[in-house]
Amino acid sequence: PNLDELKPQVASCKSVIDEFLEALDFGIVDVDTVYPQFIAKLKSSGADEIIAEVQKQIDEWQKVK
Numbered sequence: 001p002n003l004d005e006l007k008p009q010v011a012s013c014k015s016v017i018d019e020f021l022e023a024l025d026f027g028i029v030d031v032d033t034v035y036p037q038f039i040a041k042l043k044s045s046g047a048d049e050i051i052a053e054v055q056k057q058i059d060e061w062q063k064v065k
Contacts, residue, residue, distance in 0.1 A: 001053070001054045001057050001058075002057065003050065003053060003054075005053070006046065006049060006050055006053055008046070009045060009046025009047070009049050009050055010046075010050060012045035012046055013042055013045045013046060013047050013050065015045070016038070016041045016042050016045050017042075019041075020034065020037075020038040020041075024038065
């Protein structure tokens with residue numbers, strides 16, 4: 001996908017992932033508490049915008065396929 005227009009959101013989401021991933025992967029934190037925080041931070045960083053743009057590009061690709 002082309003996410004050039006969403007570079008700030010992509011960078012912000014990458015930072016959130018970097019912040020939480022290791023702790024969640026290795027079970028260092030209480031997942032029931034931290035996972036909702038992780039998702040909330042992703043959403044506030046623009047994850048929904050990224051998902052919508054990727055879905056739009058997939059839909060456009062399917063129309064011409």
